[in-house]
Amino acid sequence: MFYFLLRRLFFGICVLFLLSFASFAMMYYSKASPIFASNPQAFSKDLQNELEANLNLDKSLLFQYKTWLKSFLSGDLSNSLINSQAVSELLKERLLNTVVLGFCALFFLFVLALFLSVLSLAYEGSFLEKLINFISMSFFALPSFCTALISILFFCVYLNLLPSSGAYSLGEDFSFLDRIKHLILPILSLVLSHLAFVLNFMKSVLKQSLSQYFIDAAFARGLSKSRIYFHFVLKDSLSSILACFTSMSVSFLMSAYVIEAVFSYEGLGSLLIHSITYKDYPVVLALVLFNTAFLLCLNALLELFCKIMDKRALYA
Template sequence: MALALLGIFGNGENDLRAIGRLVFGIFALWGVSFLGFVLIYYSQGSVAFANVSQGMSPAMRFQIEENLNLHRPLLDQYQTWLFQVLRGDFSTSLMSGESVSSIIAERIPYTLILGGSAFVLLIFFSIILAFLSLWSSSLDRCIAFLGMGFVSLPTFSLGLLLILFLSVKWSVFPSSGASDIGMEDQISNRLLHLALPVMTLVISHLGIFTQFVRTTLIDALNQEFIQFGLARGLSLFYIYMHWVLKYALSPIVAYFSASFVSFMMGTYVVEGVFSYGGIGQTLINGLIFKDYPLVLAILLMSFASVLVVNFLADCLCAKLNQGRV
């Protein structure tokens, strides 16, 4: 399948570059898993506290960790986990005893819905606002001021501000959860719960994305073929939609794919702020209680998704560059 996708590039140099990135990605997956395991191994906390609300004696903590084979040396634990993963078994969660695969399968739809809808809206609004900033200098200053002002706020701070005003003070949207109890099947209720997390993600990234798209569009407008189109008497709308956007689309796609990592991490943080119940909240709980099978599975899945998104973006950019002036 990878070779079929590589056929999109159309020349040997790009093919070799894409293959090299895939090979690097495989080794990077191993490196991420090992580094993550080392950091979890030496971090504070213990899975023994996951299901115990009161304090426990050191002897009881040691006994629980010994029962879970956490007393073994680092390399022995990592080797056992790695061989299980290579066989397709992500083991079980140390906190709950459930299969890690089943936990991820249950909660990943929430993350995909939240992150996917927010990313699509972010792309749409950044392009619209970038075009608006080109039409009016006053709009340009206003968009830049508001956008960069919200970007300067940490994601969790912006989420808490939206909860304060739109949920606590004005009661427009619910403040947490994916749905109300007993209303899980109502799409309208789920959309209401989705509103604040999506707004947080979009607003926190919109300023930077809009400024990049604006800069790219200005670069496209400075090309000679734009003056040729104006000399032919073509309408500005036609030139913007068919020439400017087509020329700028390749760097825009490349930038959006490169920013996917920070956007995904922001999604995980937002899930924790709004108790949305997705992969992000699960990852945070796993880190707190050193549930390394669950944490490493989520890290590998996240890193693999980044590789896939960047590879597909490379394919799309190569296709767009074939028709770029």
């Protein structure tokens, strides 16, 4: 186990270093500029060059990357080039909103996919199973931002039931109910766009578990279906289901960031897209490295959990 964690740590450091340089190089050669964040037509070319020189953006790629890396390794995330605010403060302001959105969406995705997969297996070959597959695959075929726009059109424009943007209502006191209303459509868009993949995977895993010999023995002993499904089948399938969620973690995170931008939700996603648009590389690099480190840690923890669940794989 120690060597497993040591290998993952070394691999993670290498990935973070290479990714930071690749991201910095792409930002360096982009034509965007933080000068135009406030007003895209307010500066001449000469004034733009002068302002960029004050920010050291006229220096070479290696010089700028070395300066940023030295600051990053010392624990300083630097300041935003757009508003001079500390990057750590920007991340702290928006992190909670993204965490709440992401974990709520994952929870509802897991519960809904598990319920529908069990329902589909119970009524295999029926009209209900075909209807579930048709609806889930229809939303899976659409891009996540398209699902978000359709939900805004239906629930906000036609029905006028839910807010169409933001993480809370402006100019009002904090309200838990108001926060929930602003979360419903982003969560719905994320869940629907990933439901088909998780649902089909869960169905195949549960069907494979149901064919195991110890499940037949449990039925022969007269155990109740609920106990067999939740105590034996789900426990046997848990490691595979967690591996499924791990494999889609990158796709889910990127979809969450797109959904945040569509709904103007004040999270890390909207901040990342805005920073990329205006070449605010300290913010972009901090977010890219933060997201990558989080995904690497998540993958390592889930892989370790799966190895502990299967003792035979612990020393592989």
